[in-house]
Amino acid sequence: MSIIFCLYCMFIKNPFTSVFLLVFITIGLLVLLSFLPKDFAIASIGIKPVDLFSDLRVEEPDSLLLSYKPQIEEIVDTQVPIDELLQKLTIPIEDFSENQSSNLSQFYNALTNIAENEEIRIAYYGDSIIEGDLFSQDLRNYLQKRFGGTGVGFVPITNNNSSARNTIIQNYSDSFLYYNLLHKKPNWFYYGINGCVYLTDTTNTIDSTNNIKNYWVEYFHPQNKNFSTVKVFYTSKSDSSYLSYSTGAEVQTLKLSNNGYISEVVLTNINSPKIRFSFSKHLILYGMSFESGKGVYVDNFSIRGHSGLLLTRIPQSVLQSFDRFLNYKLVILQFGANVLSEETKDYGWYQDGMIKVINHIKTAFPNAGILLISSSDRSMKDINGFRTIPSLNKLIDAQRNAARITKVCFWNIFKAMGGKNSMPLWVNENLASSDYTHFNHAGAKKLSYKLTKSLFQNM
Secondary structure, three states: OHHHHHHHHHHHHOHHHHHHHHHHHHHHHHHHHOOOOOOOEEOOEEOOOOOOOOOOOOOOOOHHHHHOOOOOOOOOOOOOOHHHHHHHOOOOOEEOOOOOOOOOHHHHHHHHOOOOOOEEEEEEEEOOOOOOOOOHHHHHHHHHHHHOOOOOEEEOOOOOOHHHOOOOEEEEOOOOEEEEOOOOOOOOOOOOOOOEEEEOOOOOOEOOOOOEOOEEEEEEOOOOOOEOEEEEEEEEOOOOEEEEEEOOOOEEEEEEOOOOOOEEEEEOOOOEOEEEEEEOOOEEEEEEEEEOOOEEEEEEEEOOOOOOHHHHHOOHHHHHHHHHHHOEEEEEEEOOOOOOOOOOOOOHHHHHHHHHHHHHHHHHOOOOEEEEEOOOOOEEEEOOEEEEOOOHHHHHHHHHHHHHHHOOEEEOHHHHOOOOOOHHHHHHOOOEOOOOOOEOHHHHHHHHHHHHHHHOOOO
């Protein structure tokens, strides 16, 4: 009781003690708030955590800066406009080949000696970062202007995000059974080269209203220019299978025998800005290719949510079959956004997985070079604003190590766009979306130009 009485007298008679106690309680509350989770809320009202010791915290060493040794001096300043920044940054492609022949030499030789009616293909694999033909469409435009070729190359049968693509317009029925690498599929068919497969129902061709299901897809040229050649890739499971196509009122029908393997139908002299296909049942469809003979084609193979590691689910026999049809000279792999996490501290597992993927691709495409592109900058928000997710450096190190171990090429798009904390600049200049992860068409075009310059720096 005497202690309580003394404290009472101290607070009543000494106002400075009351002030001290108030400050002490305030600091204590701030310390407690600093431990709140980022998504903490009371009655649906978010409570922002406080980082009381941010100025005292020592950040982890930048592993990327320790391991990455640029061949050309870099000037990274995210306070300048994007165009000025990109002019200052020159990020070379690192070639980890051990012999005198570059990993890209077959690609360069094919371009240098491009023959009459020869097609040279690039397979551009990625996740939602390249969805909508981003990056691939601009690389395609640059190459076709220099080496020839007209057409978007490979196009899927259906596309859940077709509205984001401005290089071809696509409509289709909802009757197809669709699987991609992220879906579990039956064992009696394979994924196609783009990691997707489309089926005309082999068990029930009548819908719930007793109408016969129709399987159709139509394509339109966005500039109303005529298509020239269209290739259809399929496997037939019946001697009664067929496909029909039309560019106007007249419909052409082709019977497809039961082949049991990947085949192609080549339609020439289309001479129309639109074409519509209809399919029978018992067909396994993989996609179309729109082209015009001699030149370069860049095929966009994007799957939203894909880490890249599931590419080994595409059998090498399938990849080799498409390679015989399409003659690939370069394979580009651009992944990482879907494995990047604040909580992940070690990406050794991703490095090991990507090594398996690259070796899988090397065996399937023996005449193609391989270019692995790093993950781009991605921001997280804290009390100081948007900043690069700290573990991104370790992810890029894992990607670069995978390229080094497998002796392929590597390009650091993170450095090319400005490096650490550069994504907010791209968002502020309307070159990337407000999720601080994805680029828009304008932003992808600028980085594609940087990639093209780096790709041909030593050609």
